[in-house]
Amino acid sequence: MKHINTLNTKLLQNTVAKGGCGECQTSCQSACKTSCTVANQACENK
Amino acid sequence: MIHKYRMNGLNIVLDVNSGAVHLVDDVVYDILDFYKEVPEEEIASKLADKYTAEAVKEGLEEIKELEQNKMLYSEDIFAEVIPKVENRNPVVKALCLHIAHDCNLKCKYCFAEEGEYHGKRELMSLEVGKKAIDFLIKSSGNRKNLEVDFFGGEPLMNFDVVKGIVEYARSVEKEAGKNFRFTITTNGILLNDDIMNYINENMHNVVLSIDGRKEVNDRMRPRAGGQGTYDTIVPKFQKLADSRNQTDYYVRGTFTRYNLDFSKDVLHLADLGFKQISVEPVVTDEKEPYSIREEDLPAIFDEYENLAMQILERRKNGQWFNFFHFMIDLTGGPCVVKRMVGCGSGTEYLAVTPTGDLYPCHQFVGMEQFKMGTVDTGVVKPEIRKSFEGCNVYTKPKCRECWARFYCSGGCVANSYNTHGDLITPYEIGCEMQRKRIECAIMIKACENNG
Numbered sequence: 001m002k003h004i005n006t007l008n009t010k011l012l013q014n015t016v017a018k019g020g021c022g023e024c025q026t027s028c029q030s031a032c033k034t035s036c037t038v039a040n041q042a043c044e045n046k
Numbered sequence: 047m048i049h050k051y052r053m054n055g056l057n058i059v060l061d062v063n064s065g066a067v068h069l070v071d072d073v074v075y076d077i078l079d080f081y082k083e084v085p086e087e088e089i090a091s092k093l094a095d096k097y098t099a100e101a102v103k104e105g106l107e108e109i110k111e112l113e114q115n116k117m118l119y120s121e122d123i124f125a126e127v128i129p130k131v132e133n134r135n136p137v138v139k140a141l142c143l144h145i146a147h148d149c150n151l152k153c154k155y156c157f158a159e160e161g162e163y164h165g166k167r168e169l170m171s172l173e174v175g176k177k178a179i180d181f182l183i184k185s186s187g188n189r190k191n192l193e194v195d196f197f198g199g200e201p202l203m204n205f206d207v208v209k210g211i212v213e214y215a216r217s218v219e220k221e222a223g224k225n226f227r228f229t230i231t232t233n234g235i236l237l238n239d240d241i242m243n244y245i246n247e248n249m250h251n252v253v254l255s256i257d258g259r260k261e262v263n264d265r266m267r268p269r270a271g272g273q274g275t276y277d278t279i280v281p282k283f284q285k286l287a288d289s290r291n292q293t294d295y296y297v298r299g300t301f302t303r304y305n306l307d308f309s310k311d312v313l314h315l316a317d318l319g320f321k322q323i324s325v326e327p328v329v330t331d332e333k334e335p336y337s338i339r340e341e342d343l344p345a346i347f348d349e350y351e352n353l354a355m356q357i358l359e360r361r362k363n364g365q366w367f368n369f370f371h372f373m374i375d376l377t378g379g380p381c382v383v384k385r386m387v388g389c390g391s392g393t394e395y396l397a398v399t400p401t402g403d404l405y406p407c408h409q410f411v412g413m414e415q416f417k418m419g420t421v422d423t424g425v426v427k428p429e430i431r432k433s434f435e436g437c438n439v440y441t442k443p444k445c446r447e448c449w450a451r452f453y454c455s456g457g458c459v460a461n462s463y464n465t466h467g468d469l470i471t472p473y474e475i476g477c478e479m480q481r482k483r484i485e486c487a488i489m490i491k492a493c494e495n496n497g
Contacts, residue, residue, distance in 0.1 A: 002104060003071045003074045003105050003108050004071075004109075004112065005070075007067040007068065007069065007376055007491065008065070008066060008376040011116065012063065012064055012065040012382045013123060015382045016126075016130075016383075018381065019127075019384070020134055020383035020384070021381075022134070022136060022137070022189060022384075022394065025191075025193065026389060026395045038380055038384060038388055038389070038453065039374050039454075040375055043378055043379065043380055043381060044191065
């Protein structure tokens with residue numbers, strides 16, 4: 001594409017089927033104790 | 047739904063439902079102001095003073111191609127995931143153990159009221175700690191990876207019990223088919239070589255509390271007698287971070303209204319040699335003089351942007367460091383279910399007090415109405431658990447309208463409760479800062495991806 005550069009091609013819609021296993025880290029156990037960030041976490045079910 | 051913004055000379059467009067992130071040129075950026083708002087044939091004339099009709103046509107074609115590929119204006123299909131979220135019957139997989147409701151510091155912003163959590167000074171016994179481990183194993187179903195955070199107050203004030211709990215958990219994990227990951231959070235005062243060695247051998251992660259510059263840290267984190275702590279803790283933290291090869295730890299600070307120039311604190315920590323840094327806004331009663339107010343937001347936004355630019359600059363010069371709140375994984379990251387439900391407080395994550403009472407998370411400890419049970423009885427108030435289970439970005443009206451919902455997952459429930467008295471109305475000032483952090487994080491990624 002000439003006008004648009006897409007940075008990521010993995011789409012959230014595609015995580016529905018396999019999602020929700022819950023093996024990933026609990027957000028508050030890392031370094032945030034008051035301002036939850038989730039999008040930085042790793043999936044443990046790849 | 048899309049969200050677009052300009053930062054550091056980049057035009058960035060986020061597609062909310064797919065999570066796609068696009069860098070676009072000015073033509074496409076401006077077309078998107080009108081796309082879906084006015085008939086397509088009118089867009090070229092609206093932009094005629096800036097772009098040729100041919101350029102607008104090309105831009106429109108690329109927009110449509112992405113739309114067809116479900117990467118722009120993609121539909122919200124996640125309503126169909128809600129039953130999966132609501133029926134997921136989450137198991138407990140993480141405990142925050144309040145090893146000591148006591149502290150050797152007198153931090154002014156402490157939500158735990160200098161360690162006591164609205165109660166009295168208490169230390170957890172080994173017996174209660176072992177029961178907490180048993181409770182976690184029993185309550186975690188088929189979940190293999192279990193997390194235990196040694197928290198306080200100051201957990202090093204009861205370190206023998208920490209060691210006893212780790213030993214006990216290790217002795218039972220194999221047979222139970224579990225893998226424990228331990229974290230400890232400490233203010234550093236009692237750290238010594240033996241404790242550091244122990245932490246390195248046994249703790250998956252360690253969180254070291256320090257706010258940044260000496261004057262900033264010592265103003266808010268004094269000892270009981272008022273003396274500062276910076277000079278005591280910095281050399282210990284440096285030693286510990288180096289001994290962990292600068293990974294699997296964080297120096298973690300809090301910024302307040304007193305240091306709205308907090309980028310200087312983050313950079314100061316980087317200058318001290320720390321590579322894993324987390325500094326986040328104070329959450330407190332708005333009446334406190336150091337609380338973050340709405341009027342502070344413009345300065346805070348500038349400061350986050352300034353920090354993002356400094357991080358890029360330093361990384362370019364080989365001075366890499368990681369800022370926790372700008373971490374974002376655009377190539378994968380968690381599934382949409384995780385992004386809908388967030389931290390898991392009250393369901394997957396519980397806090398245990400020194401006497402073994404269970405609460406939805408460390409922030410709720412001491413609020414009697416949120417006591418869910420004990421390590422002996424397990425959760426005996428399923429209605430509390432149910433109310434936390436019901437929290438997701440689709441049950442929070444403000445989140446449904448927000449472009450950042452799949453990045454922050456609805457924010458901190460305790461913040462909602464403390465500001466609005468309910469679990470589903472987000473803490474707006476926190477949301478504003480979160481959105482800015484996400485914008486900065488994506489800008490950093492975009493710059494780094496583009497070389």
